[in-house]
Amino acid sequence: MDRNLIRKALGAKVQFIQGDEACAYGALLAGCTFFGGYPITPATEVAEVMARLLPKIGGCYIQMEDEIASIAAIIGASWTGAKTMTSTSGPGFSLMQENLGYGIMTETPCVIINVQRSGPSTGQPTLGAYGDMMQARWGTHGDHEIIMLCPANVQESLDLTITAFNFAERYRTPVLVFIDGELGHMRERVIIPEDDEIAIVNRTISNVSPDEYVPFGVNGDLVPAFAPFGAGYHTYVTGLTHNEQGLPRASSAEVHNRLVRRLADKILNNTDDIVLYExxxxxxxxxxxxxxxxxxxxxxxxxxxxxxxxxxxxxxxxxxxxxxxxxxxxxxxxxxxxxxxxxxxxxxxxxxxxxxxxxxxxxxxxxxxxxxxxxxxxxxxxxxxxx
Amino acid sequence: MRQEIRICGFGGQGVVTAAVILGKAAAVFDNLVATQTQSYGPEARGGAAKAEVVISDGPIGFPAVVAADVLAAMSQEAFNKYKQDVKIDGVIIVDPDLVIDHHADQPIYCVPATRIAEELGNPIVANIVMIGALTAVAHPVSWDAILASTLESVPARFKDLNQRALETGFEAGQAVASGNGRAAASVDRDSR
Missing domain, CATH: 3.40.50.920 (Rossmann fold)
Known part of the structure; x- marks a missing residue:
């Protein structure tokens, strides 16, 4: 990815922009090249910026038919090796729950922005709320851990979206960034950081030959090395309980235990890195x-x-x-x-x-x-x- | 020093755009701290619209207006709704052709922004006339900043029109603020 193209697409270093727009800027700075989404107030401006800017940097924006397809698209695109994102609000986040679990189970790096509005159901589309905090934790079924970040202002919406991509890549898991309708539409000064001011993490790519590759095998740090589709490696990707080769072993207590506990531990063993507070x-x-x-x-x-x-x-x-x-x-x-x-x-x-x-x-x-x-x-x- | 500004009217008048230009003038061109928020109905035009800017020389916690230092009202409904949330030492600017009944405890400056915009050739710049007047009356940002922010925020082919609107609004604001208001732009201090 040509960093100069990203800089050119983003424009002036100091801008007066919305929280939604800042999330999109952060994604582009982090190296996001694919966005699949469906418009919804108050998150639509995230998609608008991505639709306007991704083509300018050689990336791809697809408006999907709904939110289920949106998260499916970013999971699929992530398997090509791309950094991917979607954005939505409460009703769309509800629809994404099943595939959120699929992203966790298949260890797929991706970022989901939720610009929260109040529910239940369609609720108050134009107003802010933080009613999805527990849904983020337990909305998808089954035992799992999730990473979720909550920016407090517009600059942090940009900065923490970069952090979210880094966590997604580092731990190979979906990462959530939650703001709300008020912050999403609020404008503040944003200073676009220089490249030497931001750390960019990329997922570890497998360096063994396709013959030796074990798609979900791990060493010390519990996060398997990644082989993108199209690179000559064979990977079977399933939401079923699977062994290190990626093959379904849905009846095995031992395999399930090993897999699901590893998926949790790769996050829980790294709370020193992940848990941020002030x-x-x-x-x-x-x-x-x-x-x-x-x-x-x-x-x-x-x-x-x-x-x-x-x-x-x-x-x-x-x-x-x-x-x-x-x-x-x-x-x-x-x-x-x-x-x-x-x-x-x-x-x-x-x-x-x-x-x-x-x-x-x-x-x-x-x-x-x-x-x-x-x-x-x-x-x-x-x-x-x-x- | 925290200054809270509320611009209100109905959808289609550009009150949000006005607030964005003002906030950008402060945050980008005057190097102050600013937050801009808004609320509006689902209608594209005609519903109630409200936009706010908080400007400070230090960090801003609560990002919206608690009690306005400046209220700019471009509809009767908005004026009636928000006049009670103006600080006692605050100021109110109204478009007197749209806010016919304008009585409040604070000084009210009458700037016929829509009529001025029509005389300039396009009523769409009434919001720019209004922020020109607001800048002259309440000085939230410098002239250079509001001009630069306006020109950066409007399409190239409308830059001249918007600059004239801003200048004319600024002059009208200066006139009412100094008490030398013309008939068209007058301060209504008797209304308190």
């Missing part, structure tokens, strides 16, 4: 605001206001949602008196937080649904009332 004023805080996504900016204001009033408030901002930042939450639970979790849903991430806290401090929820962001004043009022 702490603000946590050194001496007695009340901890736990936040993620666009709500984090609101909580940042509340921390500043509370500190001005002499209340020891800090913030833990979850950047990686899955796998969950258990250690950070457990550590802070020993220090603080209370955690206040502000969510644009009826309480989803509060559940793994309570599990990690395990009764060591009070955990309270400020739930907001209907499309509006939390106001700083309403979180501050709760802090004053509950302190």
């Amino acid at each position: 702490e603000l004023e946590t050194d001496d805080c007695e009340i901890l605001l736990v936040s993620y996504g666009i709500t984090a900016g609101v909580c940042r204001d509340v921390v500043a206001t509370a500190r001005q009033r002499g209340v020891k408030v800090g913030m833990l901002r979850l950047i990686t949602i899955w796998p969950f930042a258990e250690e950070a939450v457990a550590r802070l639970a020993q220090q603080v008196r209370m955690m206040i979790v502000s969510e644009m849903n009826m309480g989803q991430i509060i559940h793994p937080i309570r599990e990690a806290v395990a009764g060591r401090c009070d955990v309270r929820l400020i739930s907001k649904i209907g499309g509006a962001l939390h106001m700083p004043a309403e979180i501050m009022e709760a802090v004053e009332q509950w302190r």
